[in-house]
Amino acid sequence: MSIKLVAAAAVSLFALASSAAAQDNSLAAKEIMTGSYSKAEHKLLAQMRFDQRPEVQLNLAAVYYATGRTDQARSLYEQVLQKDEVPMTVTTDRTAGSHAIAHAGLRYLNQRQRVASR
Numbered sequence: 604m605s606i607k608l609v610a611a612a613a614v615s616l617f618a619l620a621s622s623a624a625a626q627d628n629s630l631a632a633k634e635i636m637t638g639s640y641s642k643a644e645h646k647l648l649a650q651m652r653f654d655q656r657p658e659v660q661l662n663l664a665a666v667y668y669a670t671g672r673t674d675q676a677r678s679l680y681e682q683v684l685q686k687d688e689v690p691m692t693v694t695t696d697r698t699a700g701s702h703a704i705a706h707a708g709l710r711y712l713n714q715r716q717r718v719a720s721r
Contacts, residue, residue, distance in 0.1 A: 630662050640666045657683045657701035658691060664708055673712050680705040680712070 630650075634643035647663040660679045667676035683705040693699050 630658055631666075632662070635662060635665055635669075638669075640670050644670075655682075657686055657689050657705075661701065661704055661708070664705075668708065668712065668715075673715065677709065677712055680708045 631643035631646040634640070634646065644663065644666045647659060647666065650659050651663065660683050664676040664679035664683075667673070667679065683701050686701070689701040690698050691701060691704065693704075
């Protein structure tokens with residue numbers, strides 16, 4: 604079973620987001636893709652109250668990353684890695700596992716941290 608996803612400021616960071624994923628607005632995909640991070644965060648936090656699927660966590664991590672809250676993003680990526688891996692549809696012809704996306708997010712966080720410390 605594949606799950607639609609817009610991952611971590613993934614629109615630009617991981618090149619994983621797609622227009623197909625953007626149609627699943629239950630994951631705040633539209634808001635993330637248009638940079639409406641406050642609205643996306645509101646939707647995702649409400650959803651997290653009853654649904655802690657990896658794709659919800661990854662999208663919230665995307666919002667945190669995009670808004671400079673790297674510690675919160677890191678925590679969510681690490682939580683995803685503690686769960687079973689879930690295959691996700693990231694484009695109409697491409698899938699990626701939730702762990703691969705979380706690892707990519709952590710790599711970007713580490714790069715951002717190295718650049719900031721220079």
